[in-house]
Amino acid sequence: MMQEFPGTPAWRKEMRSTLIEARQAIPVAARQQADAHLSERLDTLLGDVDGKTISLYWPFRGEPDLRKWAADCRDRGARLALPAVVAKAHPLEFRAWQQGDKLEKGVWNIPVPPQGADVVAPDIVLAPVVGLDANNFRLGYGGGFFDRTIADLRSKGHRPQVIGVGYTQQRMDTIHPHEFDIAMDEGVLVDAL
Numbered sequence: 153m154m155q156e157f158p159g160t161p162a163w164r165k166e167m168r169s170t171l172i173e174a175r176q177a178i179p180v181a182a183r184q185q186a187d188a189h190l191s192e193r194l195d196t197l198l199g200d201v202d203g204k205t206i207s208l209y210w211p212f213r214g215e216p217d218l219r220k221w222a223a224d225c226r227d228r229g230a231r232l233a234l235p236a237v238v239a240k241a242h243p244l245e246f247r248a249w250q251q252g253d254k255l256e257k258g259v260w261n262i263p264v265p266p267q268g269a270d271v272v273a274p275d276i277v278l279a280p281v282v283g284l285d286a287n288n289f290r291l292g293y294g295g296g297f298f299d300r301t302i303a304d305l306r307s308k309g310h311r312p313q314v315i316g317v318g319y320t321q322q323r324m325d326t327i328h329p330h331e332f333d334i335a336m337d338e339g340v341l342v343d344a345l
Contacts, residue, residue, distance in 0.1 A: 159328025167291060171322055176214040178319065178344045183214065186319055186344035191221035193340050197315070198276065202229030207246045207274035208311075209235060210248050210255075212265050215280040216317055223251055233272050236264040237297060243304040244297050246274050272313050273305070279336060281318040288336040289329045290316045299334045313337050319344040 157163060178186075198204075211217040222232050235244040237259040247265035249255075258264035272318055279298045283291035292298055302314055316336035320343045327333065 158282045158326075159330070163336065164294065164327070167324070167327075168282050168294065171291070171324075173211055174321055175282075175319060178321070179213065182344050183216070183319075186342045187216045187218065187221075190216050190317060190340060191218065191224075193342060194218075194221060194278075194315070194317075197338065197340065198229075198313075199226045201276075204275040205231040205233055205246075205272050206276045206278070207233040207235055207272075208278045211278050211280070212260065212262050213328075218278065218317070219251070225251060231272065233274055234264055235277075235297075235301070237295075237302070240337065241296070241300070243301040246272050246277075248272050273310050277302075277312045277314045279314060279316050280340075281316045281322055283322050283324040283327060284316045284318060284339045284341060285324045285326045285329075285331075285334070287326070288316060288339045289327045289333050290336055290339075291324065291327045299332055302334045303332075315340055317341070319345065 162261050208218050210220045226232055232249050233246040234249045238245045248270040249265045253265060255263035256266045279290060281290045282293060305312060314337045316339045316340050320341045323341055
């Protein structure tokens with residue numbers, strides 16, 4: 153096999169595959185314990201969430217499951233949202249959501265609030281990472297949705313706090329960022345082993 157140069161599309165694809173496989177290999181019990189620790193770290197970082205809109209995500213392929221933490225935030229006065237893919241190469245849409253709301257299958261069959269749900273501008277965006285580097289650049293699934301969305305929000309004068317979340321096993325020295333990659337404001341990774 154030919155060695156790929158860091159930062160190239162083939163290198164990123166290989167890194168994604170390796171990191172996702174490693175994340176999915178973490179035992180469920182270890183992930184659940186790590187998710188509780190991640191929730192505590194987010195509480196410390198964010199403080200009072202009353203009146204804030206938090207966009208989380210529906211966990212996919214071994215990502216941290218923060219739905220219980222989000223429900224606790226809602227109980228403390230936060231409003232919740234889930235990101236939805238509207239179209240390929242377009243920014244995500246943040247749709248209001250709370251436990252019990254009807255969901256439909258989105259891209260990759262990830263549950264999302266249906267079209268027509270209230271579209272909101274989040275104050276806090278949690279972005280699951282495939283990899284996260286020392287400068288808080290996020291390696292995602294390759295669609296560029298989060299980068300495109302953050303750029304779009306900022307161009308409209310809205311600057312939510314964007315936090316990359318995951319496990320320490322996903323830490324990278326660098327993702328070799330490209331010009332369109334946008335660093336997260338914070339990175340919160342916890343050990344899952």
